[in-house]
Every structure is written in C-alpha cells, then in structure tokens.
Amino acid sequence: MSNIPALLTSVRGPVLFPDDAGFADEAAVFNTVVTHEPHVIIGATHATDVQAAVRFAAEEGRSVAVLNSGHGPSLPVSGEAVLITTRRMTRVTVDSVRRTARVEAGVTWGQVVEAAANVGLAPLAGSSPQVGVVGYTLGGGVSIALGRAFGYAADHVRAVDLVTADGELRHVTPASDPDLFAALLGGKGNFGVVTALEFSLFPVAEVYAGSLQYAGEDAAAVLAAYGSLAATAPDALTSSIIFLRAPDLPFVPESMRGKLSIFVRVAYPGPAVDGEALIAPLRAAAPVLADTVTMLPVGQIASIANDPTDPATGVEHFVLLDELTPSMMDTILAYAGPDSDGSLTLVNLTQLGGAFATPPQPPNAVRRDVAFALLALTFVPPGAPVNQQEAGSALTGRLGDKRHPGYLSPADASVDGVRAAYDEATYERLRTVKTTWDPGNMFRWTFNIPPRT
The missing domain is CATH 3.30.43.10 (Uridine Diphospho-n-acetylenolpyruvylglucosamine Reductase, domain 2)
Structure with a gap:
C-alpha cells in the first residue's frame, strides 16, 4: 500500500x-x-x-x-x-407522503425503482437497473417508461448536494442558487461533485409496456409503421425502435447470432385497452416473432429494454433529429437494415417530444428543440482495435449535427462537439456559471464547458 x-x-x-x-x-x-x-x-x-x-x-x-x-x-x-x-454511497430514502426520493451519488436505478415501487410510486428511471442515477440525471435523463408523459428526470430534481472546487459541501436548490441549480441539470459534471440528489416520484403503479420483435427483412415495413405511430402518438406514449444485428458470440441466443432483428419498445401509463389500440398498427405491420407488451408493474420496467448486464466494448455515436422524414428512414435502413453491410451492431431511435419538449419550472440546461434521438453503436469484439470501429459516425453524419447533453459519447468530447449540445444562449450561461464556480477548470474530465479566461 x-x-x-x-x-x-x-x-x-x-x-x-x-x-x-x-x-x-x-x-x-x-x-x-x-x-x-x-x-x-x-x-x-x-x-x-x-x-x-x-x-x-x-x-x-x-x-x-x-x-x-x-x-x-x-x-x-x-x-x-x-x-x-462513489459506488459505496448507496443510501436511498423514499418519502411516500412527499413523493420524493433522496439518493446518494453511487445509487443505481434498480435500487430506486424497487424502493419506490414498494410504496406505489415510480421514478423516471433509465433503461437499465445498473445505470447510475446521478450521471443520468445531470445529462437530462430519458426514461423509456414514463419520459414523454412526465419529461426529463432533470426536470423533477428538487435539490442537489454538491462539493464545489473549494471543497465546500453545498445544498443547492432553485431558491439558494438558481443559476448553479439550472446549470447542474443538463450541464453534466462541470461544476462540482454531486454527492446526493432529491427528486420527485410519480403515482404510477403499472404501465402497459414491453417490446415487439420482428425479423430483419421486415425492417422497412416496421419502420414505416413506427414513423406513422410517432406522428400521432399521445404524449403519454413513450417508444423507440431498435435495429439489432447481434454478434456471433456465446452470450447471444443462438437463434439471433449474426442476424438482424427489429424491436419496438413501448410504454403507456394508462389502461391496457387504450394501449392496445395505440399499438395495433405495429402488431399488424409485419409478423411479430415475440410480443412481451402487457400490463407491467413499475418494479419490472427494466424488462422493457432487457439491457445487457456484462461489461463490453461499444463505440457510440449520437445525433438528434428535428423530424423523421421518409428520406431519413431510407438512410437508417441503408446503414442498419437487411441490405446494409452489417458493420453496425445497434441503431436505437427514440421519440422525444411530448413532455420532453415542455420547459420546466424552475428552468434547466436540457435541450428541448428536438423530436428524436438516434444512437448508433458498434460492438468491438475482444481483442479487436477500437479505433477501427467507427461505423456509426457515417450514419449520424448523414442525419445531422445536433447533440444533446444526455446523448454525448467520447467522440463528442471536443469543444465543438459539446457546444453542439446546447443553444447559444444556454451555452453562454453555462460558461458564466463555470467561470464563477470552477474558474480553474478542476472538473474538466467530463464533456467540458470551459470557463472564460
């Protein structure tokens, strides 16, 4: 030692x-x-x-x-x-009367979902129970179960415990430090070390949710049906479509190895009969190979995505879309569909809008002027060179250059890449707060917003 x-x-x-x-x-x-x-x-x-x-x-x-x-x-x-x-800082406290949770910095969403579900409440959780609450929320936080119904997780934060560059522990609220509070939510880790968050929970006990799986050859029909659904979807319906070309590796089910599958994930916090009517066109778009959509207790929302649980290497690229046009759908199919070269492992298109587009009170720094978020991921097999796995940038580059604080990857870590995640006025406000609270740029190992010099 x-x-x-x-x-x-x-x-x-x-x-x-x-x-x-x-x-x-x-x-x-x-x-x-x-x-x-x-x-x-x-x-x-x-x-x-x-x-x-x-x-x-x-x-x-x-x-x-x-x-x-x-x-x-x-x-x-x-x-x-x-x-x-911070993985040892794992205390979770749920107040069922105030409908709030207070979590320490190392808490993951699985812990919060379980604690809240025990008292009939739900958080705006990430897709995986392993996702950390703090990092997810500081970037905005897009819930695949309740996001379009209630907005970003950042919109419902009530207080932040923060250690600033001078080593002081501060309890930051909209009343105590409105500019710093707004900057923290969307500004990621630029202003200090968050040691705890307090945020709202919602009186939702179950959702009509799950996924529909289709064969890769039906990608065009399913994407068209998904685009039509997204164009008319009520704010309460949260959804995404995934193109997955599973690698030929032992942890992948044999029936999926090396094959393209299409998944549509949906979540609706309302009656099953209404949810069934909403997604009926999806069920009719092409033969459904697997259908897990049902009334789901909020304690089981991680099953909607069923994300991997083992560490791996994946190169990510993101882009934000103002709309989903036929031309954009053709581009997605060209890079991720059945006739593509197979270099992309996964493309995930998530609908935003709904409550995501509603400016919160108090305000924060999360972007709202976009309709969809697209992730392109390339799985890097063990031993393969990471720097040769850049297939996702070709697709995202064709679709635009907008970024979002919750959808940044190491490829976006340049000054210009981070700046693209904010409108000009928001970025300048963030730089002002950074200059006030971290003028020496101590907290620069993030998607950095530099202080003014």
Missing part, C-alpha cells in the same frame, strides 16, 4: 495509487471503450470523503474526475487527475 498523503488520511474509503492492489478494479467501467489511469483513486463512502479528495486536488493543483456507477462510457482519465468513485 502506498503512503497516503496527509490531506487524505481522513478518507474512510480506499485511497489507491497505480501500484496498489485493487486499483484496476476500482477504475473499471461497464463500457470498456475507455480505461482510467489517474494519479490516485479515492473510493468515497460519504460526502466528507469527496470533500477531502477535492481539497487534496486543490492543494496539489490537480484536476478531479468522478466515476459513479461506471455504466456509461466517459472520457479516459489519466495523468495527474484525482478520480473519485
């Missing part, structure tokens, strides 16, 4: 340097497209550990990075940086 600097002796969790046992495991991430090699890792167990880490970084002139659940890809952290991991 390395000698621990005096400023870090108060830390209750592990303090790990590169030569220490457990360093690599502590820095491990879900999407192995990035790896972290910081100067030191602080495994925080409490907000005071985070404060000690930030004060140590300030004293030594170092930058600070944060790894919450490790589920999503992030920027590779290296060199002089202090990396704070």
